[in-house]
Amino acid sequence: MFIMKETMKALRMHAPYDFRYEDVPVPEIDDDEILVKIEGCGICAGDVKTYHGGVRVWGTTPENRYIEAPVIGGHEFVGRVVKYGKNVTGVKEGDRMVSEQMVPCGECRFCKAGYYSMCHRHYIYGFKKDAQGGFAEYMKFSKEGIHHKIPEGLTLEQAVLIEPLACAMHAVERAKIQHNDVVVISGLGAIGLGMVSVARKQQPRLIVGLDLRQKRLDKALKCGADIVLNPMEVNIGEEIRKLTDGYGCDVYIEASGSEKSVLQGMDAIRFCGRYVQFGVFPKAITVDWNDIGDGKEIEIYGAHLGPYCYEPVMKSILDGSIYTEGLISHTFKLEDWEKAFEVAEKDPDAFKVMLVP
Known part of the structure; x- marks a missing residue:
């Protein structure tokens, strides 16, 4: 049985060159949400660019800033269910799951037309206060998110590759x-x-x-x-x-x-x-x-994000038609995030670097 902690360790983005490994409250969930214990989270090239103050995230003025800092980063995450709301169906404790990186509103013209990855609100996990990311011990899957169960036949390394693939x-x-x-x-x-x-x-x-x-x-x-x-x-x-x-x-x-x-x-x-x-x-x-x-x-x-591709990717990894051997080249503890980011950016032998809590 899951015993709720009050705080957890997380990597929060405060400003360019100001990422902090710190204590934050464990997310609280409502009747429609899922709490997962993070097993691993990949470092995206976008995360590195965010650290260096990329204008696509930080903007040039407060008015055109995309990120809602401080926020927990990370959108290439995998976790196991530890708790879920009473309205959530088809899920049980221990399920390994991923949630697609876009948290669609479901109401804008793009969502209604099926182009949910281009949701006008455009909440991506790891950049918004209502869509905190996976660089943490625990993470909340939004009730508006698109969630997938991960086959147990996938290794942790393969599971972390689902989002980028x-x-x-x-x-x-x-x-x-x-x-x-x-x-x-x-x-x-x-x-x-x-x-x-x-x-x-x-x-x-x-x-x-x-x-x-x-x-x-x-x-x-x-x-x-x-x-x-x-x-x-x-x-x-x-x-x-x-x-x-x-x-x-x-x-x-x-x-x-x-x-x-x-x-x-x-x-x-x-x-x-x-x-x-x-x-x-x-x-x-x-x-x-x-x-x-x-x-x-x-x-x-x-080409933006990976709409409608999560299930086909998992199937393709399982049948071997997508090659994954060695694509996770380095693994670091979350507390060693500075070294991990340096390797992701500069090491000529790096493909994908994974952080584990």
Whole structure:
């Protein structure tokens, strides 16, 4: 039987460069909510950018700030149910669960049309006071959230990858990959590598992975890439044209959040190609939009979060069609979060770093 603690340890974001491992009250739940004991929570590249004051989160003025600090961060979490409200059905203590990163309002035009990941209110766990995250001992799943039970056949490491791999799956879906396509995926962190696995399920003609780190290039081959290239060693546009009779790639998925990667993609993509932007930039970038319209008539797609992808991702991990071995490269105790963030940002051997309470 769960014995309620009054306080717990959590990593709260107060301001840029001001994250604190501190005591906070254990969340209280109402009749429609679920309390879970966190088993693990991954560090997203967005968490690192938040630490460094990324304008997408902190804004440029208090009026356009997204984050409601102080708040417990972390949106790549997995937990086991320890308590739930009387109106919650189909759940029991001990169930391992995940809640999708968006907490939709259910009332806006986007939610009502089924585009809940673009909810106008836009509450993402780990950034809002009413949607505290998983960098903590315990976490509350909102009654408005979309929750999933996790099969016991998944390891903790695999379970923590569900959220980032759902993002990967959604981005690949946005690309509308066909069997004769040459697909380029730029940025081979855990999500980019997940994109390689998901794209391989579509059986395109060729998958090319791009990254600056050799270990990531090697891992991409295991995930299903046919060719890997380092942009520091070759001209990517020229190499892609050599592979495509001079035309360029059909699909370019940008997963690095690098301005150079965008420019590289605009060069490498063919006329009427499909470009998907997933990576998040620390600041505004500059691109020649003539390439999009008058130059190549490119189709541009954005990819945000992982709607409708959690269940397919879990199934794909279980059947082995999404490669997960070694994608959790480092694990740290929550109290050692500073070292963990440093490794996530700077270690060339890092893919995904996990924090455990």
